[in-house]
Amino acid sequence: MSTISQALAPLIRVEGAELHYRVGGALSALRGHAPVVKAVDGISFQIRRGESVGLLGESGCGKTSMGRLLLKLEEATGGSIVFDDEALSSLKGTALKSYRKRAQLIFQNPFDAVNPRFTIRRTLSEPLENAGVPASEREGRIISALELVRLPDPRPYLDRYPHQLSGGQLQRVVMARALILEPDFVVADEPVSMLDVSVRAGVLNVFRDVRDRLGLTAIYISHDLALVRYVCERTIVMYLGRIMEDGPTEDIVHEPLHPYTRALVAAVPVPHPDQSHAPLPIGKGAPDPRNPPSGCVFRDRCPRAFDRCARKVPRLRAVGTRKVACHLFDEDN
Ligand code: SF4
Numbered sequence: 001m002s003t004i005s006q007a008l009a010p011l012i013r014v015e016g017a018e019l020h021y022r023v024g025g026a027l028s029a030l031r032g033h034a035p036v037v038k039a040v041d042g043i044s045f046q047i048r049r050g051e052s053v054g055l056l057g058e059s060g061c062g063k064t065s066m067g068r069l070l071l072k073l074e075e076a077t078g079g080s081i082v083f084d085d086e087a088l089s090s091l092k093g094t095a096l097k098s099y100r101k102r103a104q105l106i107f108q109n110p111f112d113a114v115n116p117r118f119t120i121r122r123t124l125s126e127p128l129e130n131a132g133v134p135a136s137e138r139e140g141r142i143i144s145a146l147e148l149v150r151l152p153d154p155r156p157y158l159d160r161y162p163h164q165l166s167g168g169q170l171q172r173v174v175m176a177r178a179l180i181l182e183p184d185f186v187v188a189d190e191p192v193s194m195l196d197v198s199v200r201a202g203v204l205n206v207f208r209d210v211r212d213r214l215g216l217t218a219i220y221i222s223h224d225l226a227l228v229r230y231v232c233e234r235t236i237v238m239y240l241g242r243i244m245e246d247g248p249t250e251d252i253v254h255e256p257l258h259p260y261t262r263a264l265v266a267a268v269p270v271p272h273p274d275q276s277h278a279p280l281p282i283g284k285g286a287p288d289p290r291n292p293p294s295g296c297v298f299r300d301r302c303p304r305a306f307d308r309c310a311r312k313v314p315r316l317r318a319v320g321t322r323k324v325a326c327h328l329f330d331e332d333n
Contacts, residue, residue, distance in 0.1 A: 010046035011084055011185065011217050012070065017043045018078030019065050019241075023290065035290035039065040041241035042079065044316070049184075052211060052218045054228030054235040054249065056264065060286055062241040063221045067187040070219065071103050072096070083185070101131060104178040106188040106207075110170040114162050114177075121158040124177055131181055145176035148213075150206050168199035172206060179210060186211075187219045192227065204230055225268050229253055237261045240289060240297040247322030257324045259302045296327065304328060 019040040024033075040062045047053055055063040068074040069081060072088045081088045083099065091099050107113035114123050124142040133141065146154035149172040162170055171191060178186055188207065192200040208231055211218050222228050228235055228249065235252050237245040237260065245258040256262045263282045282301040287293060293300050299309040308327045316325040327333060 009049075011049045011051075012047040013082040014046070014070075014079070015044050015082075016079030017066070017069055017076050017081055019062075019069055019074055020077045037289045038241045038292070039289075040069060040076075043238075043241075043243055044079075045236060045243065045246060047217060047219070049217055050215050051234060052220065052232045054232035055219055055221045055238060056223070056225060056228050056235050057238040058223055058286060060240075060289060061238040063238050064189055065241075066238070067105075067189055067219055067221050070185075071105055071187055072099065073105070101181045102183050103185045103187070104181070104183040106175055106178045106186060106191045108190040109194045110167060110174045111162065111194075113174045114170070116162050119159050119161055120165075120173055123162075123173065124180060127177060127181055141180060142176075145180040146173070148179060148210055149173075149175045150209075151176070166199070167195045168203055171195060171203050175203075175206065175210070179214070182214070183216070185217045185219075187221065189221045190223070191220075193222070193224075200227075207231060225253070225264050237264065240286060240292050242297060243316055243323070243325060244298065245322060245324050246316070251321050257319060257322060257329065258326050259304050259328075260298050263301075296325075 017040055018038070020036050020038050022034040023037055024035050043062075043066065055066060057063050065074065069076050069088075072091065076089065083103070086095070086099075088099070118126075121139075121142065124145060125138050128138045128141055142158070143154055146157065151157060151169060151172050157165065157169070157173075162173075165173065175191075191207065192203050195203060204227065207220075210216070211231075218232075220228060220231050225235075232249050234247065235245075235249045236243055237252070237258065239260050245252060245256070245261045252261060253265060256265045260282070282303065287297075287300055293310070295311050296302070296305070296309040296314050299305040302309065306327070308330075312327070314325045314327050314330075316323045317329060319329050
């Protein structure tokens, strides 16, 4: 493939990905009626090189499960995920080790993401050691990674322990660890949700800056549309393991099409006392994932539901700049 067509080709292709698992214990399994939870249910999308995509939705919508499938931390139970022309399901041994270097995770809670008994130097040395980087090069790589995430004058931090750093400083260390092996792709799972509001903007700015400077392909997982808007050019909205809407973030924010996306947009607080922005009435929380509604999984909360919604699963179809899974956009509607 030529360099130009390689640059244009998607880095990641997801086709009908599924992550289904049985719950209910051994007895239910023996009786053959253990319920199945469809954490990810037949999802398809592609991500271009250098693109930043937000996976957005309430807790339990499957966004973290999708992130884990992309990193091969979970094995898909159906469909396929292809990274740079290689199916993740086929990666083993050396190929899997190489993928682990190219695809990294930035964790939600920095205090859970590091060993409290390791100094910052040891925390950042470990991935270099595992990747076979000579000991003589490690200190320089660690300093460069900490400078990249804008931890000013990093040397004094190297012999400190995680509890001696603030949440914002430690999240930068976690970012540095994810970036130290120069990956092509990162998944950031709610990376600022555990941080104090006053330091979130600083960490998000570092994330955006590093992503742009390194040309990283990034997935940003969040329940917060305002944060996704700040860091992602494109947004995929998920609900109960399926995609509801996929398109340019600004189009989604200014003119949401799917009734669920409309509710999420309406729920974003507007920082002005004269503007009222009441959430759309979408009723109770998401239904029990062991027993989702027939047809459209959003229908028992949807203010626009009609008879077809209970009978037929809406297909994700192109609508202008976007893709939407809703019968309101069926051609014969
Ligand atoms: Fe609402 Fe029906 Fe569209 Fe689902 S398919 S979002 S229930 S209108």
